[in-house]
Amino acid sequence: MDNILREKLDRSTVDILRKDVTGHDEDHSAIVYNFAIKIAVGEGWLEHINENTLYAIAKLHDTGYSNPEGAKDHYVSHPQYGVEIAKKILPEVGFPEADMPIVLEGILLHDDLKPWAIANRKPTNVKEILLVQDADNLEGMGARGIARILDYCLRVGRPLYNKNLPVNKETLLEDCEKSAIHNILLHAITLGENLNTETAKQMARPKQGVMIDYVEQYMQETAEAIQT
DSSP, rough: OOHHHHHHHHHHHHHHHHTTTTTHHHHHHHHHHHHHHHHHHHHHHHGGHHHHHHHHHHHHGGGOOOOOOOGSSTTEEEEEHHHHHHHHHHHHHTGGGGGHHHHHHHHHHHTTTTTTTTTGGOOOOOHHHHHHHHHHHHHHHHHHHHHHHHHHHHTTOOSSOOTTSSSOOGGGHHHTTOOHHHHHHHHHHHHHHHSSHHHHHHHHHHHHHHHHHHHHHHHHHHHHHHHH
């Protein structure tokens, strides 16, 4: 890993990521990179990837949220905005021109395993992209995933829970806009199901359990409280 290049990428994105209010900030990008490295080790891929490329995708993948349009329509547009930002940043920091296309492709495809995008998923065999896709899903799960969802829903004024809204797996994508609890369940089910690597699947299982247990406990306590 080129530490000088890494520092330049950090400096070039610091203002964008620190201003984020959607949960896709500096910590998120750092954790995605660290998870991606762990997955690469587990898959035996570490010697077969370009760590500079991996770091650039992880660092830049959610910068598109800085565009107000990037968080609309189930987030489907933020990768395109991120690509445009990366096209400006990568040459400025001296990123190798030959490696730029993979970074741009990785940013564009990073959300392809998400429930709002997987139906139109574009196939790729690029390891750096597969790693970031898996790592990004993992970062949306577990206790951190719950906290990020609750924080986001609070910021946008989304209800915590609607007791009159049934829990139906088939309609969770639509219902997640109406209830934070439904959003947590959507992430628990779909992010854990849609992964590229066996290592990520193993890492996801306890995180998935934390989220499902939380939803079940919340709904049970709510039901008991309402009855009494």
